Each structure stands twice: as C-alpha cells, then as structure tokens.
Amino acid sequence: MSLPDAVDVVVVGAGLAGLRAARTVARAGRSVAVCEAGDGVGGRVRTDVVDGFLVDRGFQILNTSYPALKATIDLDALDLRPFVPGAAVRDPDGRLHRLADPRRVPSWAPRTALDPLLGPVAKARIAGLALRSLLVPPSRQARAPERSTADELARWGLAGVPTEAFLRPFLNGVLGDRDLETSSRVFSLFWRSFVLGDLTLPSRGIGALPTQLAARLPAGTVHLETPVHRVAPGVVETARGPVRAGAVILATEGTAAAELLDGRVPAPRTFALTTHYHVVEDPPTRQALLHLDGAGGPIVNSLVLTNAAPSYSPDHRHLVQSTVLGTEPLGDRDLRRELARLYGAPVGAWEELATVRVPRALPAAVPPTPAGLQHPVDLGDGLFVAGDHRDTPSVQGALVSGRRTAQAALAALSRG
Numbered sequence: 341m342s343l344p345d346a347v348d349v350v351v352v353g354a355g356l357a358g359l360r361a362a363r364t365v366a367r368a369g370r371s372v373a374v375c376e377a378g379d380g381v382g383g384r385v386r387t388d389v390v391d392g393f394l395v396d397r398g399f400q401i402l403n404t405s406y407p408a409l410k411a412t413i414d415l416d417a418l419d420l421r422p423f424v425p426g427a428a429v430r431d432p433d434g435r436l437h438r439l440a441d442p443r444r445v446p447s448w449a450p451r452t453a454l455d456p457l458l459g460p461v462a463k464a465r466i467a468g469l470a471l472r473s474l475l476v477p478p479s480r481q482a483r484a485p486e487r488s489t490a491d492e493l494a495r496w497g498l499a500g501v502p503t504e505a506f507l508r509p510f511l512n513g514v515l516g517d518r519d520l521e522t523s524s525r526v527f528s529l530f531w532r533s534f535v536l537g538d539l540t541l542p543s544r545g546i547g548a549l550p551t552q553l554a555a556r557l558p559a560g561t562v563h564l565e566t567p568v569h570r571v572a573p574g575v576v577e578t579a580r581g582p583v584r585a586g587a588v589i590l591a592t593e594g595t596a597a598a599e600l601l602d603g604r605v606p607a608p609r610t611f612a613l614t615t616h617y618h619v620v621e622d623p624p625t626r627q628a629l630l631h632l633d634g635a636g637g638p639i640v641n642s643l644v645l646t647n648a649a650p651s652y653s654p655d656h657r658h659l660v661q662s663t664v665l666g667t668e669p670l671g672d673r674d675l676r677r678e679l680a681r682l683y684g685a686p687v688g689a690w691e692e693l694a695t696v697r698v699p700r701a702l703p704a705a706v707p708p709t710p711a712g713l714q715h716p717v718d719l720g721d722g723l724f725v726a727g728d729h730r731d732t733p734s735v736q737g738a739l740v741s742g743r744r745t746a747q748a749a750l751a752a753l754s755r756g
C-alpha cells in the first residue's frame with residue numbers, strides 16, 4: 341500500500357489510542373493515514389500464536405465496564421470469556437483462600453463471608469470502597485484530593501493484612517506498581533471498573549480488540565512497517581518517505597513520544613511487567629480464578645487462561661500465565677518453586693512456552709496528576725499527542741485519549 345503524500349491528519353502509532361484517533365478523524369470526513377512501526381496493529385495489545393497457543397504480549401484483562409470500550413467496540417463480536425470475579429489468595433501460612441464478589445457469585449457468598457483471611461472489618465471497608473466508587477461520579481473521582489494508593493488504603497484502615505495479602509498483589513498486577521505509588525484518583529476509577537465490570541478475555545486473544553478497531557477504518561488507512569523518524573509541524577518523515585498533514589497526532593508510548601517531540605512532552609516514568617506462559621496437561625485448578633500470592637512472593641498473579649478461554653489452546657492442553665513485576669524473568673527453578681507453592685500442586689511437568697517482557701508496560705500515574713487526569717494534548721503548530729500517558733494507564737485511558745486528541749486536531753483544522 342503506497343503512502344499518501346498529504347492527508348488532513350497523520351497519526352503515528354497504531355495502538356489503541358492511534359486507532360481510536362484515526363477512526364474519529366475518518367468519521368468526521370477528513371483524510372487520515374496511520375504510520376505504524378510494527379508489523380501489526382495493537383501496540384501493547386497484541387497476541388502471537390506460539391505452537392498453536394494464543395500468547396498475549398503480556399497478560400491483560402479486558403474489563404467490560406470501561407465506558408470507552410463500550411462506545412467503540414462490538415463486545416459481542418469479541419466472544420468474551422469471563423473469569424470468576426474474585427481471587428484465590430495463598431497466605432503466608434500456605435492456606436488458600438477463595439474469595440469472590442458476593443453480588444455476582446452468590447453461591448460463594450457464605451464461604452467469602454466466613455473466610456478468615458480478611459476479617460469482617462476489612463471486608464466491610466473493602467465493600468465501603470466499592471460503594472464510594474459507585475456513588476461518586478467518575479469526573480469527581482478524577483479531581484478528588486489525591487495521595488498514593490498505599491496511603492489511600494491506609495486511610496481506609498486497610499494497611500496490614502488486607503493490603504499485603506490481597507490488595508497489593510492484585511493491584512501490583514493491574515498497575516505494574518510495586519509500591520502502590522499510583523494516584524488514589526486512578527485507583528478509585530480502577531476500583532469502580534472492577535466493581536462494575538466483568539473481567540474477560542476475547543476468545544481469539546487480546547489482540548482481537550485492536551484488530552476490530554482497525555477493521556472499521558477506511559481501507560488503506562494503516563501503513564505497517566512504516567516507522568516515523570522525525571515529526572515537525574505539517575510533516576512526518578517516515579522510513580518510506582514524508583507525509584504532509586494539517587495535523588500530526590503522535591500516538592506512541594510516552595517515551596517514544598518524548599523522543600520524537602524533542603522533549604516537548606516529558607518522558608513518563610513507566611512500570612514493567614513480565615509474563616511467563618506454561619503448557620500444562622493437568623491444570624492445578626479447573627476454575628477460571630486469578631491466583632494471588634499473599635505471602636509477598638515474586639509472582640503477583642497466575643491464571644489458567646484456558647479455564648476461561650479454552651480457545652487459547654489448540655488442543656486439550658492448558659495454558660497458564662504467571663506475571664512478575666519488572667523485566668527480569670524468574671529463573672526456571674525459582675519459578676517452579678513459586679508456582680508449586682501458589683497452586684499447592686506439582687508443576688514439574690509444566691512445559692515452558694514463552695516469556696514476554698514489556699519494559700514500558702504502563703505509564704506511572706503517580707501524584708501529582710492533573711485534575712481530571714487529563715494531560716494537555718495540543719502542543720501547538722498542528723502537533724498533538726495521544727496515548728495512555730495522557731489519560732489513565734489502561735485500555736480505557738488509551739481509547740479516551742485517542743478520541744479527545746482527534747477532536748482537538750479536528751477543531752484546529754476547522755479553525756484553519
């Protein structure tokens with residue numbers, strides 16, 4: 341597909357933010373080209389096929405409550421496979437506690453109520469957090485006085501066991517943030533999404549999400565393997581030649597944006613995640629339940645993916661993901677020891693399939709964040725910047741950012 345010489349808007353990057361931006365521009369009747377360095381769309385949301393198994397580029401959850409997702413994506417077409425809305429927590433004494441949201445899994449309510457891990461006061465406080473996240477409108481949560489998530493949990497009287505055994509490993513995996521430095525504004529919105537949404541996987545892998553978005557663009561909009569080397573007002577220089585444009589939207593991950601824009605936006609601090617994938621004949625559990633290490637071990641969460649989405653496997657075998665913080669994979673011996681402890685089952689026969697490291701998995705949304713959690717996107721001179729680093733570190737944040745940046749670019753174009 342040849343690259344156009346000139347368009348109304350050129351978008352750099354075909355991640356969720358870039359694809360959403362391009363769709364907004366195309367729907368407004370303006371011409372748009374997306375230049376993507378990689379060989380496929382999706383950016384951080386991609387799925388590879390390894391020996392017939394669907395291997396997401398890092399374990400990701402699709403939360404059905406994200407408003408931007410509902411507005412943009414035909415969720416039915418993704419054939420979403422839910423997990424149990426809860427977790428199995430291995431405590432420091434080696435006991436396994438299975439907890440679930442009693443509203444959504446009523447059959448587990450007695451067990452969850454009686455489980456000793458958290459105690460009645462902590463459970464009531466966690467329910468209080470959930471209630472607050474439902475009662476306070478999201479726009480107010482995004483502007484509330486902020487502190488770190490760790491301080492917010494302490495303020496709710498949840499320091500100690502509730503945080504260390506349950507909330508920390510859960511949030512470590514969601515935010516990539518070891519010390520829970522993330523803004524309480526972001527935590528509050530995430531908590532709301534967990535209270536309202538189902539945690540799911542698309543049956544064809546997480547990459548089905550950007551694939552669907554891209555399929556809705558006019559044919560020939562996305563140009564793969566077209567890295568952009570330089571961005572200037574009115575033009576981008578790509579490996580395949582220049583493209584002139586009335587507006588340029590830079591929708592790369594934050595560090596790449598800072599580099600291409602010569603520091604006109606600061607490079608965000610980022611958190612890293614590494615996911616280990618194993619193929620297993622006999623799964624350690626038949627439940628699609630996130631396993632959390634409440635003993636502070638290096639694996640923050642693990643899940644038998646095929647218990648939720650059997651289509652992740654080409655045959656009867658199971659696929660297990662296990663996530664650690666940072667970019668350093670666990671050595672095989674340590675990994676098997678930790679997995680055996682987490683599941684309370686032998687793992688000697690598990691076959692290693694793949695290890696996915698994502699050094700810049702998530703931008704760190706730590707205080708101080710802008711009120712409303714929206715960083716500026718219009719840099720002037722027809723240059724715009726989009727991506728999760730401009731909003732919240734999530735699928736929701738990337739989609740919102742793509743749309744609002746495209747709207748800013750469209751407004752600038754119509755002002756001339």
Ligand SMILES: Cc1cc2nc3c(=O)[nH]c(=O)nc-3n(C[C@H](O)[C@H](O)[C@H](O)COP(=O)(O)OP(=O)(O)OC[C@H]3O[C@@H](n4cnc5c(N)ncnc54)[C@H](O)[C@@H]3O)c2cc1C
Nearest residue numbers: 353355356357377383384398401568701727728734735738
């Ligand atoms: C392991 C992992 C787990 C996650 N878990 C969750 C989760 O459970 N729930 C959730 O909501 N979010 C999760 N996220 C976050 C979510 O995936 C991201 O917030 C979102 O995908 C970011 O999208 P983006 O479009 O802003 O950026 P990206 O996806 O990074 O897209 C940027 C694109 O720009 C391209 N690009 C870069 N430089 C150039 C260049 N010079 N020229 C052309 N193209 C370029 C890149 O190739 C890429 O395609 C997770 C992320 C990771 C990595």
